[in-house]
Amino acid sequence: DIQMTQSPSSLSASIGDRVTITCRASQSISRFLNWYQQRPGKAPKLLIHDASSLQSGVPSRFSGSGSGTDFTLTINSLQPEDFATYYCQQSYNTAFPTFGGGTKVEVK
């Protein structure tokens, strides 16, 4: 299976900050990488697919980049509703998709 490693596991930030979360795959996955946001008590929500494509309805302050094994999710100008946990997921192996361990974005 393809292992997905996120860093950091948690971070503290303030409203208006720029936040960067990293995801690394144990092997090359081209650009088959998705990002999800999970607010407390809610289901995960797809933010970005195929490494950098913004899902419909997602604010443009979210962006993704990367290819191969290293990927980044960036949140520009953090908003109150962005305090949540973020997960990456590889869709390179559709028969065995795997998620990263999550990054919790907390209020500083």
Add this chain to the structure above:
Amino acid sequence: QLQVQESGPGLVKPSDTLSLTCTVFGDSISSTTNSWGWIRQPPGKGLEWIGSIFHTGTPFYNPSLRSRITTSVDMSKNQFSLKLSAVTAADTAMYHCARIRTANFDFWGPGTLVTVSS
């Protein structure tokens, strides 16, 4: 508007079989653009993929759970189901169903909490 809703018992005894159903509203479960999946999340932990049913009807399961999983589709009810046998406390989790499009879990149900306890 698409909705997916999980249903099933919230409490299952150890060694019993967990049975969950996902009902889809606003989309066809038989559409060739869709596949469907199950994902779980133990309390306070991360996401674990359980299995997927491709639009071809072919199922794929997490190897760590494969020996205990059965999935099925009821097109007449626009539902798909999961059965997980021989459950233990380690299977206690929030269970989500989700639509899969182009390999992305693009729409998730709110989840149903299943507790394994005697």
